[in-house]
Amino acid sequence: GQQLNQSPQSMFIQEGEDVSMNCTSSSIFNTWLWYKQDPGEGPVLLIALYKAGELTSNGRLTAQFGITRKDSFLNISASIPSDVGIYFCAGQGGSEKLVFGKGTKLTVNP
């Protein structure tokens, strides 16, 4: 079945630093989604990407759909304490089911 590798597993950064995380797939995806999950809450959709090469921003967040359709990255610029949480990528290929990465846990030190 389709699998996603999300890296890094965890990140410890200082407030104000930029962050980058990525996901790679063993197969082609038609959709990439990025979610953020706060402790004890459900994931919230940050950015949705539907086209190879697409670059989309949402405030300080920027995500790109890789040209090969097998990868995507998420950048966070000028991190702040409320950026703390777990970030998940998710991809959707030929089947209709979403495949999720295992998440990147972000810690921001003030």
Add this chain to the structure above:
Amino acid sequence: DGGITQSPKYLFRKEGQNVTLSCEQNLNHDAMYWYRQDPGQGLRLIYYSQIVNDFQKGDIAEGYSVSREKKESFPLTVTSAQKNPTAFYLCASSQQGRYSPLHFGNGTRLTVT
């Protein structure tokens, strides 16, 4: 405000008991999903339903059951056959259509002792 409501937030049960988790949405979404989340793991799909009175098994359906009698509701029953039921359970919904993003509820943490 439209959204997905899961209840209760925390649930405690004794081993051997069945337990039902509630999920209600007022987003008028056709599709609904149940995921299980364990520490350090991604989300694993238990069951999903694309229309009323129809549902399909996901990747880890053993020990679980669902019903979809109404568009708004998709309850999940964790049966005594589920070997490791303690987990965080997330319900989600989406518009019909292949690439519609999922919208999640705030989860139910089930602890079985």
